[in-house]
Amino acid sequence: MQKLEALCRDLKEFLLERPDIVVTNHQNPDGDAVGSATALSGVLMQLGFRVKIIMPNDYSSNLKWMSLSEEVIFYDQSQLEADQYITDAGLLIHLDYNNPSRSGAMENAIRQSSAKKLMIDHHQQPDNFCDWTYSDTSMSSTCEMVWHFLAQMEWTELLDKNLAEALYTGIATDTGNFRFSSTSATTHRVAAHLLEKGVENQKVASRVYDSNSISRFQLLGRALKGMEVIPELYTAIIHLNQEDLEECGFEKGDTEGFVNYGLSLEGTEIAAFVLPRDGMYKLSFRSKTTFDVNQFARAYFNGGGHKNAAGGSSERSMGETISYLKECLYKHQAEIKEHAENP
Ligand code: 5GP
Ligand code: MN
Numbered sequence: 001m002q003k004l005e006a007l008c009r010d011l012k013e014f015l016l017e018r019p020d021i022v023v024t025n026h027q028n029p030d031g032d033a034v035g036s037a038t039a040l041s042g043v044l045m046q047l048g049f050r051v052k053i054i055m056p057n058d059y060s061s062n063l064k065w066m067s068l069s070e071e072v073i074f075y076d077q078s079q080l081e082a083d084q085y086i087t088d089a090g091l092l093i094h095l096d097y098n099n100p101s102r103s104g105a106m107e108n109a110i111r112q113s114s115a116k117k118l119m120i121d122h123h124q125q126p127d128n129f130c131d132w133t134y135s136d137t138s139m140s141s142t143c144e145m146v147w148h149f150l151a152q153m154e155w156t157e158l159l160d161k162n163l164a165e166a167l168y169t170g171i172a173t174d175t176g177n178f179r180f181s182s183t184s185a186t187t188h189r190v191a192a193h194l195l196e197k198g199v200e201n202q203k204v205a206s207r208v209y210d211s212n213s214i215s216r217f218q219l220l221g222r223a224l225k226g227m228e229v230i231p232e233l234y235t236a237i238i239h240l241n242q243e244d245l246e247e248c249g250f251e252k253g254d255t256e257g258f259v260n261y262g263l264s265l266e267g268t269e270i271a272a273f274v275l276p277r278d279g280m281y282k283l284s285f286r287s288k289t290t291f292d293v294n295q296f297a298r299a300y301f302n303g304g305g306h307k308n309a310a311g312g313s314s315e316r317s318m319g320e321t322i323s324y325l326k327e328c329l330y331k332h333q334a335e336i337k338e339h340a341e342n343p
Pocket of ligand 1 (some may be wrong): 026102124146283284285302303304305306309311312313
């Protein structure tokens with residue numbers, strides 16, 4: 001924590017200049033990204049800073065209940081306005097991503113900005129583009145890190161029930177509801193503190209998870225029906241085609257978490273999910289124990305993420321993407337077997 005202490009001391013001094021602040025997160029924001037951005041922004045606003053939350057694109061409706069949601073500016077919808085805020089900002093805060101390329105179309109604006117930059121993030125291999133980098137890959141979530149940051153700044157008193165619920169959401173979603181190995185005793189202590197702030201955990205869970213649509217269930221049915229299991233690779237692959245998305249009436253967020261079904265199959269170590277996105281194919285990877293899907297996604301699919309959860313992309317056709325994926329997995333067959341059998 002020495003590093004965080006020094007960072008906060010330095011940052012506190014800079015904040016005396018009262019910079020305008022822009023808070024950003026990664027493309028296709030998830031619960032951790034939206035929770036951390038809205039909660040930290042809420043605290044900074046209470047401290048009297050002028051804060052704008054700018055996200056690369058919209059996020060799914062089951063997260064829209066979070067406070068400050070209605071104030072978020074989406075870069076792909078309001079680029080001119082967003083560019084102006086980024087240009088005028090004295091401080092840019094980057095949450096839940098560690099490389100400007102993960103912010104999609106905002107990348108150039110971020111790179112060209114002369115503002116001071118603060119990163120708070122838990123993904124592997126952070127890029128060196130910030131003045132202050134609080135990176136810890138052992139952390140459950142960026143929301144947990146924002147809590148530690150607030151504690152170090154002595155600002156946790158400013159967390160009201162709504163902001164606490166935003167942080168709780170990010171911790172809960174990024175840990176698979178406190179299941180993944182990244183969930184530490186400290187994660188639970190942070191969650192306990194948030195509950196003491198008034199978080200209604202049942203209500204949060206219901207808003208986030210009891211929001212399935214018919215289209216999501218129909219897509220899930222198709223994805224599971226087409227699941228391919230490769231026993232010698234301890235791998236389950238699911239995919240959805242463009243026609244599946246169209247015929248089922250796909251809406252943003254509908255396929256969130258589908259990849260985990262492959263992982264919950266007995267005997268699997270790796271799950272992969274392929275679906276069309278932005279004229280390419282997006283891949284999601286998960287591993288159950290020790291196989292490093294971050295390295296795998298980096299090596300073969302221009303991606304990254306965490307050891308047990310990563311993603312990437314492919315410009316090949318669906319069929320070729322899946323063939324290539326299998327080819328890559330077969331290269332690691334012995335290693336995968338070792339991880340699956342001796343976790
Ligand atoms: P998901 O599969 O849920 O989209 O992403 C899993 C994890 O991998 C997330 O932490 C996400 O930030 C990261 N990730 C997903 N896609 C990419 C990608 O294309 N590049 C990088 N660097 N990380 C990704
Ligand atoms: Mn995260």
